[in-house]
Amino acid sequence: MNTLTWVDGVPDDSPFGVHNLPYGVFTTAERPERRRIGVRIGEYVLDVAAVARALGAPSTLLEAPTLNPLMAGGRPVWLSARAAITSWLTEPAHRALVEPHLAPLAGVTLHLPFEPADYVDFYASEHHASNIGGMFRPGSPPLTPNWKHLPIGYHGRSGTLVVSGTPVTRPVGQSKAPDASAPGFGPCRRLDFEAEVGFVVGAPSPLxxxxxxxAFGEHVFGVCLVDDWSARDLQAWEYVPLGPFLGKSFATSLSPWIVPLDALQHARVRPPVRDVEPLPYLDDRDAEPWGLDLELEVRLNGQVLTRPPFASMYWTAAQQLAHMTSNGASLRTGDLFASGTVSGPERESVGSMIEYTWNGQDPVKLADGAGRAFLEDGDEVSISATAPGPGGIRLGLGEVTGRILPAVATP
Amino acid sequence: MNTLTWVDGVPDDSPFGVHNLPYGVFTTAERPERRRIGVRIGEYVLDVAAVARALGAPSTLLEAPTLNPLMAGGRPVWLSARAAITSWLTEPAHRALVEPHLAPLAGVTLHLPFEPADYVDFYASEHHASNIGGMFRPGSPPLTPNWKHLPIGYHGRSGTLVVSGTPVTRPVGQSKAPDASAPGFGPCRRLDFEAEVGFVVGAPSPLxxxxxxxAFGEHVFGVCLVDDWSARDLQAWEYVPLGPFLGKSFATSLSPWIVPLDALQHARVRPPVRDVEPLPYLDDRDAEPWGLDLELEVRLNGQVLTRPPFASMYWTAAQQLAHMTSNGASLRTGDLFASGTVSGPERESVGSMIEYTWNGQDPVKLADGAGRAFLEDGDEVSISATAPGPGGIRLGLGEVTGRILPAVATP
Structure with missing residues (x-):
């Protein structure tokens, strides 16, 4: 069935049909220097500025090499842009003018869709925090006393955010085995992924x-997938007392499509019951909360490893945003905050390798018979996700993928 | 004596004479919307793009509202710009053309001089880390086992970097008294400053x-002063396990003048003897190291509180940069990394209030008879510094200042 759009090959239940319409930034082989805003429909990308120009519609915010000007416009602008693009792709009267500006996805290159400002990474899965706490702090309670009172987070390096497909060079650095007398320096031996969901701030807020x-929906433009690559051996040695630094800062990969928050209204669910009463600024019990029923899937070298359930996250993105700004910190267009690793309660639903292999003790069994305690050179990790849409269809969030390259010779 | 420059009122031993020439960004009352690059000479600011235009000299990098394009040019560009500006201010033949572009400092507004990319804060004073460790982790060794093996650091919020003079609103947030059963929410009760030195990256490096x-001198453009305002009660509750977050992210103040690294050649000193052998990538024993003999001064409401000695820092900025990129992390123009609080061994040389008052137990005695355990509304903190220059003169780094405003009513 193809009744919703005139675009060929986009059935009504397509994960990238007219109910999704995520934004990205692309170039074509003919004009590799000219970055343009594109909207995905099926297996095509629509050059939205070109359409606006062809229709004589106002297009200033769309005529940019990043999504930042559009994102800065705020929700009324997002809604009107979305309404216009929906009409272009659904009304047969527009077809003649619009169709020339559809390019097959297979022929374009996708880029980081926005210019990042600050990057914050949270730690909002109770299962993940319990698993990691147990491994990193044996002998202590796995959750720190603050964990259920506030969404724990820290700032990451926004300069090393990269788009899906960018190879990830194995980092080098300091680490110390528990029984060693001094640290050594060399290629990371415990390289891991972390499957996360990212929230992109559009409308800024003053200091x-x-x-x-x-006000969550007034500030957050959309959602993407994040792979927060982690060097567990570097991280374990460096992170006390000021938190993760080089164990995370070598690369963080983003999916190329930003799904508008307004496309995810059908995915909203109540988060798990909290066993600690939240302080008023975090109390979402009387509101329609921002839990999201996204289903993630992690593949290692093409083989499905786990299916992390985002609906299981203890803290929602709205709570994270409220917490992050509760001290008066301002927001900028392009701020990205990520959920933290999404892990469900079972081995088959965790969002990192260190959890799946329980610190390397119980390796992944690959289809070719090989085992993996952590990632090896040449391994490829892909994280994809879907969300409930209207009428029982599922919307796609696309995927974030990265292949590990060998470490560069140390200086 | 005024033999080095034709500019009136700039004696040869001026802290802002021709051996310094720091860069900033200013506006005038006549054109408040037009940000321009200025170089400080004595109590004047020179509009360097206007001079370049008047002389028919190349000026593209100077014709910008921030220092970023100039900083991105790299050291050969920095040296040639510095040589040109020196000649403009020293050769009498230039006076007629240059002098009209000098504006009295008192009549201009100074702005954040560069557009920040990532902000990293280190923790490089052994005295400070020992003092804080003892207070935050009583019963454990004050220095964590990694401290002398690597420069501990973490990413901060670059979106809340503000220029000196910007008022600092007391943050609100969660904290928990040791004997309380649950955290509370309200205005910070343990507001502090941290006196630091900041290093601004000019030339980027690839991922x-x-x-x-x-290669330190090829990448770092210059130096400024940093006040890393800290909400000690928020920080103590939130910082385990992922480090400081809201306790620091509400504001970080920068001095308006970036002193070129090349102006600080006379300030280079060997850092303190290290009692742990550094790994090769951090080993500066066979090089001329980048310890810097800067003398800081902290004033509280105009009264000198302490004089922190930067030469006492255990880790140098060159070691911090080497460490920060050792995992392959890239640098961007506008990256800022700060030293961490500068504290010497005595009470009169510490760089934070929590150290001076030993966690509030031994309050500051102000000249008016009042006491201060931590900062109160209306208090003003100013941090200034000088560096050795040629011929026994001292160069000024200017100052970073901020006054505390009362907390905003909580939502």
């Missing part, structure tokens, strides 16, 4: 003005 | 390529 839970 | 110790 000194917290963003309440209720 | 995957570490910057060795020897």
């Amino acid at each position: 000194g003005v917290p963003v309440p839970l209720s | 995957g390529v570490p910057v060795p110790l020897s």
Whole structure:
């Protein structure tokens, strides 16, 4: 069935049909220097600025090499752009003018869709935090006393955010085995992925003005997938007392498509019951909360490893945003905050390798018979996700993928 | 004596004479929307793009509202710009053309001089780390086992970097008294400053390529002063396990003048003897190291509180840069990394209030008879510094100042 759009080959239940319409930035082989905003429909990308120009519609915000100007416009602008693009792709009267600006996805190159400002990484899965806490701090309670009172987070390196497909060079660095007398320096031996969901801030907020839970939808433009690559041996040695640094800062990969928050209204669910009463600025019990029923899938060298359930996250993105700004910190267009590793309760639903192999003790069995305690050179990790849409269809969030390259010779 | 420059009122031993020439960004009352690059000479600011235009000299990199394009040019560009500006201010033949572009400092507004990319804060004073460790982790050794093996650091929020003079609103947030059963939410009750030195990256580096110790001067454009405002009660509750977050992210103040690294050649000193052998990538024993003999001064409400000695820092900025990129993390123009609080061994040389008052137990005695355990609303903190220059003169780094405003009513 293809009744919703005139675009060929886009059935009504397509994960990239007219109910999704995620934004990205692309170039073509003919004009590799000219980055343009594109909207995905099926297996095509629509050059939206070109359409706006062809229709004589206002297009200033779309005529940019990144999504930042559009994102800065705020929700009324997002809604009107989305309404216009929907009409272009659904009304047969537009077909003649619009169709020439559809390019097959297979022929374009996708780029980081926005210019990142600050990057914050949270730690919002109770299963993940419990698993990691147990491994990193044996003998202590796995959750720190603050964990259920506030969404723990830290700032990451925004300069090393890369788009899906960018190879990830194995980092080198310091690490110390528990029984060694001094640290050594060399290629990471415990390289891992972390499957996360990222939230991209569009509308900024001024310094000194917290963003309440209720204003989440006014500030967050959309959602992407994040692979927060982690060097577990570097991280374990460096992270006390000021947190992760080089164990995370070598690369963080983003999926190329930003799904508008407004496309995810059908995915909203209540988060798990919390056993600690939240302080008022984090209390979402009387509101329609921002839990999201996204189903993630992690593949290692093409083989499905796990299916992490985002609906199981203890803290929602709205709570994270409210917390992050509760001290008066401002927001900028392009701020990215990620959920933290998405892990469900079972081995088949965790979002990192260190959890799946339980710190390397129980390796992954690959289809070719090989085992993996952590990632090896040449391994490829892909994280994809879907979300409930209207009428029982599922929307696609695309995927974030990366292949490990060998470490560069140390200086 | 005024023999080095034709500019009136700039004696040869001026802290802002021709051996310094720091860069900033200013506006005038007549054109408040037009940000321009300025170089400080005595109590004047020189509009360098205007001079370049008047002389028919190349000026593209100077015709910008931030220092970023100039900083991105790299050291050969920095040296040639510095040589040109020196000649403009020293050769009498230039006076007639140059002098009209000098504006009295008192009449201009100074702005954040560069557009920040990533912000990293280190923790490089052994005295400070020992003092804080003892207070935050009583019963454990004050220095964590990794401290003398690597420069501990973490990413901060670059979106809340503000220029000196910007008021600092007291943050609100979660904290928990040791004897309380649950955390509370409200205005910070343990607001502090941290006196630090900041290093501004000019020339970027590609992903995957570490910057060795020897390349420090090729990448770092200059130096400023940093006040890393800290909410100690928020920080103590949140920082385990992922490090400081809201306790630091509400504001970080920068001095308005970036002193070129090349102006600080006379300030280079050997850092303190290290009692742990550094790994090769951090080993500066066979090189001329990048310890810097800067003398800081902290004033509280105009009264000198302490004089922190930067030469006492255990880790140098060159070691910090080598460490920060050792995993292959790239550098961007506008990256800022700060030293961490500068604290000497005595009470009169520490760089934070929590150290001076020993966690509030031994308050500051102000001249008016009042006491201060931590900062109160209306308090003003100013941090200034000087560096050795040629011929026994001292160069000024200017100052970073901020006044505390009362917390905004909580939502």
